Amino acid sequence: MRNTPRPSPALLRGxxxxxxxxxxxxxxxxxxxxxxxxxGCGVQGQQQQPQDSTDFWADKQSNGKLRFxxxxxxxxxxxxxxxxxxEATGVTVDYEESVQDNPSWFGQIQPILANGGDIxxxxxxxxxxxxxxxxxxxxxxxxxxxxxxxxxxxxxxEIYKKTAYDPGNTFTVPYASGMTGIAYDPERTGRTLTSIAxxxxxxxxxxxxxxxxxxxxxxxxxxxxxxxPADSTPDDWRTxxxxxxxxxxDKIVRAYYSQDYIQPLTNGDVWATMAxxxxxxxxxxxxxxxxxxxxxxxxxxxxxxxMMIPSTAKNPVDALMMMDFLYxxxxxxxxxxxxxxxxxxxxxxxxxxxxxxxxxGDEQAALEELAASPLVFPTDADYAKLHNYVSLPAGEEEEFxxxxxxxxxx
Numbered sequence: 001m002r003n004t005p006r007p008s009p010a011l012l013r014g015x016x017x018x019x020x021x022x023x024x025x026x027x028x029x030x031x032x033x034x035x036x037x038x039x040g041c042g043v044q045g046q047q048q049q050p051q052d053s054t055d056f057w058a059d060k061q062s063n064g065k066l067r068f069x070x071x072x073x074x075x076x077x078x079x080x081x082x083x084x085x086x087e088a089t090g091v092t093v094d095y096e097e098s099v100q101d102n103p104s105w106f107g108q109i110q111p112i113l114a115n116g117g118d119i120x121x122x123x124x125x126x127x128x129x130x131x132x133x134x135x136x137x138x139x140x141x142x143x144x145x146x147x148x149x150x151x152x153x154x155x156x157x158e159i160y161k162k163t164a165y166d167p168g169n170t171f172t173v174p175y176a177s178g179m180t181g182i183a184y185d186p187e188r189t190g191r192t193l194t195s196i197a198x199x200x201x202x203x204x205x206x207x208x209x210x211x212x213x214x215x216x217x218x219x220x221x222x223x224x225x226x227x228x229p230a231d232s233t234p235d236d237w238r239t240x241x242x243x244x245x246x247x248x249x250d251k252i253v254r255a256y257y258s259q260d261y262i263q264p265l266t267n268g269d270v271w272a273t274m275a276x277x278x279x280x281x282x283x284x285x286x287x288x289x290x291x292x293x294x295x296x297x298x299x300x301x302x303x304x305x306x307m308m309i310p311s312t313a314k315n316p317v318d319a320l321m322m323m324d325f326l327y328x329x330x331x332x333x334x335x336x337x338x339x340x341x342x343x344x345x346x347x348x349x350x351x352x353x354x355x356x357x358x359x360x361g362d363e364q365a366a367l368e369e370l371a372a373s374p375l376v377f378p379t380d381a382d383y384a385k386l387h388n389y390v391s392l393p394a395g396e397e398e399e400f401x402x403x404x405x406x407x408x409x410x
Contacts, residue, residue, distance in 0.1 A: 053143040066318040069121035072097040106131040113140040123319035128165040141171040142309040151327035160344040164388040172306035174344040181300040183275035196296040209273030212256035214404035230388040256408040278341045281375040302386040
C-alpha cells in the first residue's frame, strides 16, 4: 500500500469529491420510522396479479425515451454513460437522482403502484433488502425478458446470476455492489486482523465500531456464530443477538455507526470497525491513509444495488435496453472508474488495465491501482467467502428488526 497520497482517477479528472457520501446516504432496513412501519405492513389486499414475462412483453416496443431514477453520486456529472447510450440507440434519457434511501423511496412509490399508477420512472435502482422483497411480493415489478439482455447473459459475473433475493434475475439485474467487511488501522491495532472474532477482542476495548443497521449487524453476529445469514432462522437471530449483547456489555464497542465511521477510524477513536469496501478504497485514494480492509475468515456479506422496472413503466423496452447497455464491459468499466464500487461485470477490470496502458504519470498509476484493487474487483477467493443478506419471510420482518435494534439502541 502506498505511503503518499494519490488521488483516484475520478478525482484526477475533476469529476467529483470523494464519493463515499453515496453509500453514506443509504439506510438499510430498520433505521427509520418508515422502515419500521414497513416491517409491520403485510401484503394482503395490496398485491397485484403476477405477470407472465411473455405476456408482459408481447405488445411492448421502444418509445425512444427513458426515465431513470437513481441514487445521488452514482454516475458522473457529465452523465457519460447516458450520452453514449443515446448515441448508440437514439433513446433520450431523463435522469433523476431521486432515490435517497430505500424506505423513503418505497414509501413514495408504493401507494402509486398499488393503484396501478405511473411513478414517473421506467427504470430505478434499489438495494437488496426489505423494500425490494416487498416490491417483488406485491407484484409491482415487471418480469424481465432474458432475450433482451444478451450483454447480461454474456458478461455478468456468475455470483450476480445466483442471488438469493431474486433467483434467476426474474425482476432485477445488479447496477453495482460492495462488501461489508472489516476495516482497521494496523498502526493502532499492532497486528494483522483476519477474523470477525477480532471485533470481540478485549484488547480493543472501547475501540471497535459496529454498524447500527439491523441487517448489517445481524449478518456479523450470525457469521461470528458460524451461521450463513441467508439460511438463518429466528432462533439463530436470537443467538446472534446474545453474542452482540455480550460484545456491547463487555464495553468493546465504542459506538454503533449509521455511516459515519470513517472519521473515527481515521483519527484513532476507533481502531477496527465494520465497513463498506467502497468507503475504504475512496478514503485511502483521496486522503492517502493506510487503512486496511479485509473479508474475515468467517465470511462477509455482499450488498447489491439493483436495476428494476416498475410494472407500470411507460417505456419498459427502453429500460431493458439501458440495463443491457450497462453490461457492455467498456461501459461498465467507465462507470466503475467513477463510482469505485464493485461492478457486476468482471471483464471491466481488463478494460481498465488496457486503458491505464494508454495513460502516463499519476493518472496511469491511479487507474492501475483501481484495476488491481480487490475492494473494487474481488478475487474468486473473495467471492467464495461472500454471503447474501438474511432472507426475511413475510411477517418476520418486525421480529428480526426488534431483536437487533435492542442491541444498538440500548
